[in-house]
Amino acid sequence: MGIYGQDWSSYQSAAPDTSGLAFAFVKVTQGLGYTNPNWQAQRAHAASAGLVVGLYHYPDMANSAQAEAEHFLSVAQPRAGEVLALDWEGYDTANLSVPKAQQASFKDAWISYVQSAMTQHQVGLYCNKDYWLNVDTTSDCGDFLWIATSGLPAGQPGIQHPWMFHQFSATPVDQDYCALADQQALKQWALAKAAPTPTPQPPEEPVTPADAELFVETLMGHVLPDMGITNADGSQATRTVADFFEYLDLHNRTLLNQISALSAQVTALSAAVTALSQSGGTGTTPEQVHAAVSAALTAAGHTPAPAVGGTATVPAPSRPAGA
Known part of the structure; x- marks a missing residue:
């Protein structure tokens, strides 16, 4: 039960091994100035292997959440069925000095903006157990939670909140688990918010002389x-x-x-x-x-009916006193 995937960044090759995988998350951008040089090749490689593709952004939370979200979307140009995520962690030099309350509000604002801009995509949050339990204050993870732990078995991240993906190992590459039954179920979930494809309607048949003849015959x-x-x-x-x-x-x-x-x-x-x-x-x-x-x-031009015999009179209508 369950399916497996990986998440890739510039530390991986442009074409990682996809054997046994059902999905892959690809890092696209970081902050407002960095783009993973391998991301387009990694995305194409995952798609060609039939994997469900996820795209994620690593933030510099001293910046505007909306500005970073817009930058990510302008580079990623998400395609139908691609899953979007914020890699929310702040252990690097750029984020260590950002107050935790600001980091929490950045997370909520980024998710809210991307959800409103990408209404046909699943938009969620990646974070580790420490950030989820000690920095988050709202439990807002958008459409899904992608939780990372260390030393816990796949599918057992040790949290109470519902989750969709579990990063259970970083050896030899980041390893992920999804509890859905199979890859088809994951594809259906990834497309669940997409607008349905309209069913093509056959063109109307033109009226032929034979149709007209049948109409006259019936008449x-x-x-x-x-x-x-x-x-x-x-x-x-x-x-x-x-x-x-x-x-x-x-x-x-x-x-x-x-x-x-x-x-x-x-x-x-x-x-x-x-x-x-x-x-x-x-x-x-x-x-x-x-x-x-x-x-x-x-x-009015009509013949009146003959009179009905009788001598009774119709009493005059009564009038109120003083009228």
């Missing part, structure tokens, strides 16, 4: 027979596409006439209601209401 065979078109003598008429569109036009005009009739009726009823509201205290007879409705329908 003639299944739609037109239901239209009820007959000849003057009652025999079944020959239907054409023109008949179909004429039928649609007639159907639409029928609907418009029905809507117009309903509108006229609503207008007539409105007039009747107005008459009731203006009748004062005298009341309104059914004949008067019918006459008002009939007048409105006639004005």
Whole structure:
């Protein structure tokens, strides 16, 4: 269970032995002025061997974290599936005089900036057990922790925080372990934040004469027979596409006439209601209401219904006192 890798710097050749490895981390930059002269060849060598590639930066923490992050990214130009890391340790001359609190804030700021700039990459932290337990104050390691120990077995770094990589030895070269099941699982993890590749869509088929002929055949065979078109003598008429569109036009005009009739009726009823509201205290007879409705329908071009017999009157609406 688990897979193995190494991390390379200028101390290694441009083409280290990749036998038995699933991944390799390559040092790219240090501070704002140093670049590993072998990094591009080491990256290409690891990629050609099918390894998952990681790229890392060693900081000078007296500098701006953002400036160093920008410098690293401008040199590295990360590719899809490459993992990015900060090599956070301060035992060298450039960092010994930097206060530990400043080193801790540098770490958090560098990770935050690179994560925001490289949203499709896994961005994490390399540090040893001493820095993780005694200098770190936030447990912020970005997307993953790459923890280094000395004298502990691979996969047993002796910390409680979840980790992805364990550097368990520096002999004869820095040796690393990942607890994932196999290299394919590591590749999937490395690409987990990448945007999915859009699935190509087949081009739309152009409409052919055969398609048009099939459409007309379907129209003639299944739609037109239901239209009820007959000849003057009652025999079944020959239907054409023109008949179909004429039928649609007639159907639409029928609907418009029905809507117009309903509108006229609503207008007539409105007039009747107005008459009731203006009748004062005298009341309104059914004949008067019918006459008002009939007048409105006639004005709208519709034949009014005959009057309904009866002598009852419609009482006038009551009015509040003092109105």
